[in-house]
Amino acid sequence: MGGNRQPCARRGYVAAAAECVVLAGVALLPGFALAHGAHAGDAGIAGGFMAGALHPLGGLDHLLAMVAVGIWGAFLGAPLIWVLPVAFPLIMVVGGILGVAELPLPYVETGIALSVLALGLAIALAWRAPRGLALALVGAFAVFHGYAHGAELPAAAQPAAYAAGFVIVTGLLHLAGIGIGYLAGSRRGTVALRTVGAGIAVAGVWILLGQPGLA
Amino acid sequence: MAAAPALAHSPFGADALFWEGAWHLFLAPLALAAVVGIGLACAGGPLEQEIELASLAGLTCCLVAWQLPAGPVATWLAPLSIAAVGLGAVLAIPPTPWRTRPLALLAGLGAGAAIELDTRTAVAAAGAGAAMLVTSIWMLALAVRLQRRWPLALRVAGAWIVALSLLLLALAMRGLR
Numbered sequence: 414m415g416g417n418r419q420p421c422a423r424r425g426y427v428a429a430a431a432e433c434v435v436l437a438g439v440a441l442l443p444g445f446a447l448a449h450g451a452h453a454g455d456a457g458i459a460g461g462f463m464a465g466a467l468h469p470l471g472g473l474d475h476l477l478a479m480v481a482v483g484i485w486g487a488f489l490g491a492p493l494i495w496v497l498p499v500a501f502p503l504i505m506v507v508g509g510i511l512g513v514a515e516l517p518l519p520y521v522e523t524g525i526a527l528s529v530l531a532l533g534l535a536i537a538l539a540w541r542a543p544r545g546l547a548l549a550l551v552g553a554f555a556v557f558h559g560y561a562h563g564a565e566l567p568a569a570a571q572p573a574a575y576a577a578g579f580v581i582v583t584g585l586l587h588l589a590g591i592g593i594g595y596l597a598g599s600r601r602g603t604v605a606l607r608t609v610g611a612g613i614a615v616a617g618v619w620i621l622l623g624q625p626g627l628a
Numbered sequence: 629m630a631a632a633p634a635l636a637h638s639p640f641g642a643d644a645l646f647w648e649g650a651w652h653l654f655l656a657p658l659a660l661a662a663v664v665g666i667g668l669a670c671a672g673g674p675l676e677q678e679i680e681l682a683s684l685a686g687l688t689c690c691l692v693a694w695q696l697p698a699g700p701v702a703t704w705l706a707p708l709s710i711a712a713v714g715l716g717a718v719l720a721i722p723p724t725p726w727r728t729r730p731l732a733l734l735a736g737l738g739a740g741a742a743i744e745l746d747t748r749t750a751v752a753a754a755g756a757g758a759a760m761l762v763t764s765i766w767m768l769a770l771a772v773r774l775q776r777r778w779p780l781a782l783r784v785a786g787a788w789i790v791a792l793s794l795l796l797l798a799l800a801m802r803g804l805r
Contacts, residue, residue: 462657494780495780495783495784498780498784498787499718499783499784499786499787500787501787502787502788502790502791503718503787503790503791505791506790506791506794506795509791509794509795509798510794510795510798513795513798513799513802514798514802563795563798566795566799567799567802572799573657573658573796573799574657576657576792576795576796576799577657577660577661577792577796580788580791580792580795581788581792583788584784584785584787584788587784588781588784588785591780591781591784
């Protein structure tokens, strides 16, 4: 029975992931619609949306941290499997508002690099942190990520469209992380996840050192 | 088949204002967030209830888009009401009629306030309301399927509706859009 259940569950997650993509597709509608809109400057809105959507994918630090939050949440199990990815954006918006208001926040880039390193280590070491501590850690990192996004918003050509783009894609990255995190259900999967976590931690060190060898 | 060419040139089909109003729902990120939000927060009840909720959201959207002038009230009302809808999804409120009706009302309120119609007429507002009704039904149907397979995805997506609404509120307060 157990053997039958797993493929069904996998099909369920694949279908659910496909529905998430449809959901995001609906949310992406303004981008496409505006590209052919009748309003002046609409192409700029579509461009702003796409710039925002591509931003979390273009920056390795944001991408790894978002996926790592989802993986670690899945690793820690209920209720943190959903509490961490839900708490992240809610606390991130505080940092975002600080960034939009152009209030100073020191060591933002360092904080973001540290978030990649710490989350990678937490996965690699299979650290079962207490709920409060896990939440506090992820919340602190969320403020740095939010600030970085928020500080870029006023400079964006179309801030609202930019915000919509990065919010949607970041949410999808969290869900991707949770999806990957379901591998923790098996022994081999746990080993694979811990290896991925070690890779993320190494990337965190590389980002912390200023990404040597890239330029 | 014979009816199609005739209807294509009827006064209804030629009423650009109605379609312009309907299209506006898809041009405002916050209005679209309201549509996704109603699906995330209110899915799971019987079909009649979902149709009622979508109708309530559509009607509210129509009235607000028609009657609420652009200005500080609309600027605050749209993100705050949509953030409340997102919060409903985060809390995974049971889909009983008396818990989901206020959320549908808020979604319609937020969408109507976020839509900035070029010409604030009853016909254009009716177009926006109709688009809200139809897309809400689609989103509710889609979210029900997602809820059965991956319920926590609804909570996560709800959190992002809240985050987007509050960020757009912060931008609006700085006079940016």
